[in-house]
Amino acid sequence: MATTTGTEAPELTGLPLLxxxxxxxxxxxxxxxxARRDHGDVVRISAGPPGIRTTVYGVFSAAGAQQVLAGESANFRKDNAFxxxxxxxxxxxxxxxQDEDYLRQRRLVQPLFTRRRVDGYAAAVAAETTTLIEEWRDAGAGTVDVLQAMTRLSLRAVARILFGTDVDAAVEIVEDNFPDVGAYVLRRGYSPLNVPRDWPTPGNRRAATVHRALYEVCDRIIAERRSSGGAPGDGQDLLTLLVEAESAEDGSFDATELREQVLVFLLAGHETTATSLGFALHLLALHPEERKRAHEEVDRVLAGRTPGAGDLDALPYVTRVLKEAMRLFPAAPVIGRRAVEATVVGGVAIPAGADVIVAPWVTHRHPDYWEDAERFDPDRFTPEAEAARPRYAWFPFGGGPRACIGQHFSMLESVIALAMILQRHDLEAVDTVVPVAPAITLQAAGPARCRLTPRRP
Structure with a gap:
């Protein structure tokens, strides 16, 4: 039973009515x-006029994040409006x-994300990165928006791993429609009042059109895969494995469940990695000493060859660059939950039914864990430095039983792609500041342009 004795949460000062x-x-x-700076590690934040006002409890310490996501995860559920x-x-x-649905899906999907299986996707990541580098070379690219470029690279890589040879059929549809779906979800998720989705408003009609386009391309590829008995070639793309996933205890995925898993993998598998890669390039472009160290490591370890899964441990500085980019620009900057029962977090009472957020964006800048937190410093992630910090001082992949199942894939893709880009290019930042805002994942509100200069290792 959760403890319910605690002090009342301090409230962030706002307008009297709103x-x-x-x-x-x-x-x-x-x-x-x-809120954290002025009021501490657990803060009550209210918004909206009386009658439809919403209240959320912000939990900003590493210990608090661990309690919400891991220690008391059963008490903090994905039941909120978003x-x-x-x-x-x-x-x-x-x-x-959630509940048995989640456990069944996780058991069916887990074998597809073992380290050995994920390492087998390295060649697909390298092939898509090679294509991008060749496109830059052929176009004589001087200035590139690296966030935009990494979004396309990550989408093509995850689509290739999901669909095998059906990449182009999915990429165009996803590129055209995912942003509209994300905006629609964000608008409704944070609105105190929404009309039903089936009302024929202009926004609902547009959303229905883009949803239909996404569903149709997934359903078509799934149906073709099932009728043909597998993927062309070696049959090892992720969709084929999802189609074949089955156990005596959990059965298998039906057509609707397959589509839902594919859509989640497309969303989570490309936007999160794109954010990490894009901001890693942006930060390196701003910091010549750190960029020089990354170049030297890549040149020394790879000596001009294409990296594979076996090279990840030999590229510790490139890995630290990515981890520091994920600290400063976590793809999931805010994670929401709803408390089932009343409990206490950091000595502060959280009532039953309360909406609660943990925020990597805030905890990753908490002065108790990060000195001069806005400074880019990959050496924060040496083994010694990591061991000295609380476990949840850094949690870009969430944590506890709902931690991202694809985090090894994300790191594999990011290290390989970043190393290959650094092999062939030097970078100089054009945009020194990139404004961001939270959506389903962290989104740039402006470009992150870099000048690319060809180099040879």
């Missing part, structure tokens, strides 16, 4: 940082399912 509504709307990440909107748009896949 609370922190405009602060959250204009700069929610900055508002959460201010997850319901994600569920309505992307289905009841691994990202949104």
């Amino acid at each position: 609370g922190s509504l405009f602060d959250l709307k204009n700069d929610s990440l900055g508002t959460f940082l201010r 997850y319901q909107e994600v569920r309505e748009s992307f289905g009841n896949g691994l990202l949104t399912s």
Whole structure:
């Protein structure tokens, strides 16, 4: 039974009638940082007029994040309005399912994400990265928006791993429609009042069109794969493995469940990695000494050859660069839950039914764990430095039983792609500041342009 004796949470100061509504709307990440700075590690934040006001409890310490995501994970569920909107748009896949649905899906999918299986995807990542580098060379690319480029690279890589030879059929549809779905989910997820999705408003009609396009391309590829008995070639793409996933205890995925898993893998598998890669390049472009160290490691270890899964341990500095980029720009900057029972976090009472957030964006900047937190310093992630910090001082992949199942794949893809780009290019930042805002994942509100200069290792 959760403990219920604790002090009342301090409340972030806002407007008398609207609370922190405009602060959250204009700069929610900055508002959460201010809440921790002014009021501590557990803060009550209210927004909206009386009658439809919403209240959320921000939990910002590493110990608090561990309690919400791991220690008391059963008491903090994905029952809030935002997850319901994600569920309505992307289905009841691994990202949104709960209870026995989640456990069954996880058991069926887990064998597809073993380290040995994931390491087998390295060649597909390298092939897509080679294609990108060749496109830059052929176009004589001087200035590139690295966030935009990494979004396309990550989408093509995850689509190749999911669909095998059917990459192009999916990529165009996803590129055209995912941003609209994300905006629709975000708008409804944070609105205190929504009309039903089946009302024929302009926004609902547009959303229905883009949802239909995404569903149709997934359903078509799944149906073709099932009728043909597997993928062309070696049959080892992820969709074939999903189609074949089966156990005596859990059965197998039906067509709707397959589509829901595919949509979640497309969303989580490309946007999160794109954020890490894009901001790693942006940060290296801003910091010549760190970039020089990364170049030297890549040149020494790879000596001009294409990296594979076996090279990850031999590229520790490149890995540290990526981890530091994920600290400063976590792809999931805010993670929401809803408390089932009343409990206490950090000595502060959380009532039953309360909406709760943990925020990598804030905890990754917490002065108790990170000195001069806004400074880019990959050496924060040496083994010794990592061992000295609390486990949840850094949690870009979430944590506990709902930790991201694809985190090894994300690191594999990121290290290989970053190493290959650094082999062939030097970088200089054009945009020194990139504004960001939270959506389903962290989104850039402006370009991250870099000048590329060809180099030879």
